[in-house]
Amino acid sequence: MRHVIEPEDLTLDEILELVDMGLSMYEDPKPYSKVCDGKILASLFFEPSTRTKFSFDSAMMRLGGNVIGFSDADTTSAKKGESLADTIRVMGFYSDIVVMRHPKEGAPKLAAEYSSVPIINGGDGGHQHPTQTLTDLITIKRFKGTVEGHNVAFCGDLKYGRTVHSLIRTLARFGSKKFYLISPDELKLPSALKRQLTEKYGVELVEVNYTEDVIDDIDVFYMTRIQKERFFNEADYLKLKNSFKLTREKLKNAKRDMIVMHPLPRVNEIDYDVDEDPRAVYFEQSEMGVYVRMALITKLLEVGPYARS
Amino acid sequence: MLEVKGIENGIVIDHMKAGNGLKIFNLLFSNIEHPVVLLMNVKSDQLGKKDIIKVENTFDVDMSLLGLVDQSITVNTIKNNMLVDKRKVEIPKTLTGGIKCQNPRCITHSDDYAIPTFTLLKSNGKLEYECNYCEEITVYKL
Numbered sequence: 001m002r003h004v005i006e007p008e009d010l011t012l013d014e015i016l017e018l019v020d021m022g023l024s025m026y027e028d029p030k031p032y033s034k035v036c037d038g039k040i041l042a043s044l045f046f047e048p049s050t051r052t053k054f055s056f057d058s059a060m061m062r063l064g065g066n067v068i069g070f071s072d073a074d075t076t077s078a079k080k081g082e083s084l085a086d087t088i089r090v091m092g093f094y095s096d097i098v099v100m101r102h103p104k105e106g107a108p109k110l111a112a113e114y115s116s117v118p119i120i121n122g123g124d125g126g127h128q129h130p131t132q133t134l135t136d137l138i139t140i141k142r143f144k145g146t147v148e149g150h151n152v153a154f155c156g157d158l159k160y161g162r163t164v165h166s167l168i169r170t171l172a173r174f175g176s177k178k179f180y181l182i183s184p185d186e187l188k189l190p191s192a193l194k195r196q197l198t199e200k201y202g203v204e205l206v207e208v209n210y211t212e213d214v215i216d217d218i219d220v221f222y223m224t225r226i227q228k229e230r231f232f233n234e235a236d237y238l239k240l241k242n243s244f245k246l247t248r249e250k251l252k253n254a255k256r257d258m259i260v261m262h263p264l265p266r267v268n269e270i271d272y273d274v275d276e277d278p279r280a281v282y283f284e285q286s287e288m289g290v291y292v293r294m295a296l297i298t299k300l301l302e303v304g305p306y307a308r309s
Numbered sequence: 310m311l312e313v314k315g316i317e318n319g320i321v322i323d324h325m326k327a328g329n330g331l332k333i334f335n336l337l338f339s340n341i342e343h344p345v346v347l348l349m350n351v352k353s354d355q356l357g358k359k360d361i362i363k364v365e366n367t368f369d370v371d372m373s374l375l376g377l378v379d380q381s382i383t384v385n386t387i388k389n390n391m392l393v394d395k396r397k398v399e400i401p402k403t404l405t406g407g408i409k410c411q412n413p414r415c416i417t418h419s420d421d422y423a424i425p426t427f428t429l430l431k432s433n434g435k436l437e438y439e440c441n442y443c444e445e446i447t448v449y450k451l
Contacts, residue, residue: 085422104416106442110423125414127443192439192446 002300003112003119006128007170014299015170019138019147021305022292026142029062032294035304036065041297042095043069044087045122046102051264051286052122052131056099059293063304068095085114092116097301099131118300126160126227131296132263133166135289140220142288143259143281151217153180155244156224156269159187163263164224169193172201180214181207182244186236187226211244216253221246223262223270223282246270251277261285313346319365321385322375324353329379330360336374343367356381373401377408377436377449402429404438412445 004010010018025032041060045053048071057067070076076087084102088111091098098115100108101122108121123129137147144150152171154164158181168179168189179197181189188207197203208214215221223246228237246260246269262270262282274280298304325333330347338345344365353359364370368386375382376398386394404427410417417425417440427438427447436449 083422084416084420102416103414104419105412105414105445106416106423106440107420109442110416110420114422124416125443127414192444 001116001118003108003115003121004130004296004300005108005112005119005121007130007133007166008173009130012173015134015137016147018134018292018295018299019141021295021298022134022138022288023142025294026288026291029291029294032063032298032304034064035298035307036060036063036301039063039065039097039301039303040095041065041067041069042091042098042117043067043071044091044098044100045069045071046073046100046107047123048072049101049122051289052099052101052129055135055286055289056120056122056131056293056297059290059297062290063294063297065096065297084110088115088119097297120296120300123162126162126165128166129162129263130166131289131293132163133170134292134296135285136163136167136222136261136263137170138288138292139261139281139285140259142284144219144257148174148176150176150219151178151180152176152220152222153182153211153214153218154189154222154224155182155211155246157187157226158183158189158224160227161224164189164222165193167222168197172197172203177202178204178206180218181205182209182211182214183207184244211246211250212253215250216255218254218258221254221258221260223260223266225262225265225267225269244269246274248273248277251279254279311348313348313363315390316363316365316387317390318388319343319363319367319386320370321387322362322364322370323359323383323385324356324381325360325362325379326356326381327358327360330362333360333375333378334362336378337371338362338364341367371407372396372398373404374407376401377404400429400432400436403427404429408438408447408449410440410443410445411447412440412443415440415443415445417442 060067097118099120099122102124105125105127107124112119141147158164260280299306334347346363348361350358382398384396410425417423426441430439431437438447
């Protein structure tokens, strides 16, 4: 039994294999429509989610499986003070695989210690979000042809943005040697992660204050939202929420084949008229999340293309 | 000169830097039932001044925690008035409990099942431990 708590739980070969399997499922989903017949996904969302929860639900249903779960922890025994470990032990009797999102960082790792079924981390606080990374990589592969070998810029909330933390580390594992980081001082990439990237992977981190300074050198522009729920007080959030905004004007000097990604939801960090630009692929990115999650579910359940012979 | 007699059975925590004795006493021995002696500012050739703790009828001690607080410590085990073992502490490479994760969002602060566990990352100058749950780095400070 395997869990996916952080991207490092998958080897680079496994990630590439999941990306390719997800693309196959996207191109022709029919052969996979019954491979999870009789299987149940428990979808435990202790924190709100739209895309991650519903893309997992959709992925399981497209594989012919069923879904149980909640998206509001107040309706569960967690509200009564039940330990996560106890909740997870019981969910092992009710389901074959669990996806969970939790506001506390490290919660999925605790869950994995007590679970009798595979656990997938659907996001823990500002820490990790491995299936968003898979979603990001399948999108890059679909639009750029390969997962690796691109100049990537991250913009917005790099401090609390778990999607950034997971993706940048994974791209570094794939051999990326330089990233552009565009964020206000208060929301820079955590120093521990920066140190890991530079010392362990030999990555160069180029921090800039203006998107315009580097836009012409970027292949993949990864925008993130300034996340209100990660701030302890409203005043700090209001001060920073409009820090960086992507407009058509800023895209003027960008490469014609650059892609603009965003894990969504967006609030106001990308102008709506950017949606019309062919380089904006964030809605397709959400779409691809379903297929790469289908691939991951089949792998962890060892069914369909991953069935043991 | 102040004199304290030796112990028949138990442990002697020796070569603590002056000032660390009280910290260790509070961490490990403040609620112990057996007789304990804390000696402070004892003359030492090696350290100038040192602290010593003698605990009677006790042989178990958390070597990790001692190593975390003071790497110069040696622990002597005495049985029937004889020195039977002498151990030097080391900086612990892993820690279970002892310190708290500095990340307020870490699961170890809100779930009793999540015992804070850490892995040593760096030990030159300051001790940096990575939380095994949230990966945040906590610099050890007593």
